[in-house]
Amino acid sequence: MIINHPLLGPRDAQEFTYLGDASLINRPDWQATDAQDQFYDYLYLRNNPAGLHRELWFHEIGDRSWLVVTRDTVTHEITKVEMASDVAKEPGRNQ
Amino acid sequence: MRYSGFRVIKEALTGHKGWTAAWRDPEPQTHYDIVIIGGGGHGLATAYYLAKKYTKKRIAVLEKGWIGGGNVGRNTTIIRSNYLLNGNEPFYELSLKLWEGLEQDLNYNAMVSQRGILNLFHSDPQRDAFVRRGNAMILNGADAELLSVAQIRDRYPFLDFENARFPIKGGLAQHRGGTVRHDAVAWGYARGADQHGVDIIQNCEVTGFRIENGRCKGVETTRGFIGASKVGCAVAGSSGRLMAKADMRLPIESHVLQAFVSEGLKPIIPGVITFGAGHFYCSQSDKGGLVFGGDLDGYNSYAQRGNLPTVEDVCESGMALIPALGRSRLLRMWGGIMDMSMDGSPIIDRTHIDGLYFNGGWCYGGFKATPASGLVFAHLLATDTPHEVATEFRFDRFRRGYMIDEKGMGAQPNLH
Incomplete structure (x- = not known):
């Protein structure tokens, strides 16, 4: 697989390590009253779709940036690559 | 028909005209007492032990393709029981004995x-x-x-x-x-289950569950609705896809x-x-x-x-x-x-939906577990209580903090 890095261009997927579903960016608030339930969902449950999947890849042997890759889990086709920091900031977070 | 060396010689001398199909190809009925989704090793073994050991009820196995065409035909055929943790080892040792x-x-x-x-x-x-x-x-x-x-x-x-x-x-x-000849495991269980009256229905893909008031009433399939008092899912590999039809998110x-x-x-x-x-x-x-x-x-x-x-x-x-x-x-x-x-160990448990049971999360250790998985899942389906060697394979172990993490990798599935 080739991952088209937004800053570096097309890079071999071997340079990256895989973490998992992009929802892992949104860590729940540990002070929420239902934090225990939220963390159970966050840590253990997955949508695990057959089809388009947004997922976190780390450019370990490259610029060490985190990317959000949109990839089809049935065909392995990659349709979109974003910087994870941009994705994280979208809902209004400052980091 | 019983297979034996004598039978092979007899058939060889009479032109092999006496062999019959190893299992029937029945039309699905409108209602079964127990429906098992997935005609792989685990599903067929479950049906076999259910029919042989636990119940005389009407049982069907639904398979979307042909039996044994999934992971039971795609593994590396190894059997062993060399596990460390108490939640696992008695189960795998039972499997090896079987x-x-x-x-x-x-x-x-x-x-x-x-x-x-x-x-x-x-x-x-x-x-x-x-x-x-x-x-x-x-x-x-x-x-x-x-x-x-x-x-x-x-x-x-x-x-x-x-x-x-x-x-x-x-x-x-x-x-x-x-090692074991993996295809023969599927065929042997299919033949055994069929002889005990189980309907094995191939080319019958489950497209949805009929769930009313928190109770599973049956499954929608490509060959029509099939009612069932209990539905057991044994489709490891596709568990996420199947259970999404029941609006379930899995730790998988x-x-x-x-x-x-x-x-x-x-x-x-x-x-x-x-x-x-x-x-x-x-x-x-x-x-x-x-x-x-x-x-x-x-x-x-x-x-x-x-x-x-x-x-x-x-x-x-x-x-x-x-x-x-x-x-x-x-x-x-x-x-x-x-x-x-999420911990590298399987799940064999009831779901929060009455009448819907789950067997999956086998990681890459499913083949060796086939006989015990079938036996304990049959036990669960028949008695509604977990078998004594599978008491820890529960859905809620993640919430409660009782993971069975042989490798100590935590909730990082690709490392188990």
Whole structure:
């Protein structure tokens, strides 16, 4: 697989390590009253779709940036690559 | 029809006209007492033990393709019970005991071959860990023996003992481990279940569940609605896809695992060997092909094929362990989809929906578990209580903090 890095261009997927579903960016608030339930969902449950999947890849042997890759889990086709920091900031977070 | 040597001779002398189909091909009825989704090893074994041991009720197995066409036909056929944790080891030891009596029980030649499995270690800490594991196995009634380098040299002279980075320091052997002809397991269970009255319905894909007031009333399929008092799902690999139809999110990711077979060679490798310094295992099939595999590709996938970097990685590990491997040519390779659970252990449990039961999350250890998985899932379906060796394979263990994490990797499925 080739991952088209937004800053570096097309890079071999071997340079990256895989973490998992992009929802892992949104860590729940540990002070929420239902934090225990939220963390159970966050840590253990997955949508695990057959089809388009947004997922976190780390450019370990490259610029060490985190990317959000949109990839089809049935065909392995990659349709979109974003910087994870941009994705994280979208809902209004400052980091 | 009972199979026997006498029957083979008789049929040979009478032109093989007496053989009948090993199982029927029935039309689905409108209602069953128990419907099992998934005609693989686990689903068929569940139906077999349900019908044989637990209940006289009407049972059906629904399979979207042909039976045995999924993971039971795509694995590397190894059986063993060399686990450490109390939640796992009694279950896998029961499974190995069932393998030992399987062919007589089923009256079917599944080519169960207890040629032994050897886990190599390459450092002192690893030896300590293996000693501990061996003791845990013995405490649970399994067999384990720590082999010295001299003993291993005697039996496996072709290993790279003096590898500069990973010299072999010894190994933990389980002599009762081995291999089984995987397709025959599916066929044997299918035949056995059919003889006990189970309807095996192929080309019947489940497209949805009919759930009313928190109770599962049956399944929608490509061959119409099939009502059921209880529905058991045994579709490891596709669990995420199937249970999404019941609006369930699982502690499971689907990953692709590749396996390899070389061209046929004369006998060289006795038993199963695993490399302790990388993820690589190898055995030799009865046809002579070297059967081997290694790590997952590492990313979510429902494609039954992987990518080349993993091929290279597996072959490098293989060369580090068995240099002679480089002289053989690869005949074929393939990928299978694994239910990778959050702690590397399976789930056999009721769901929060009444009448809906789940069996999955087998990671890449599903094949060896087939008989015990079938037995304990049948027990659960028939009695609504977990079998005594499967009390820890529960959905809520993650919420409660009682993971069965053999490798201590945490909730990172691609590392288990």
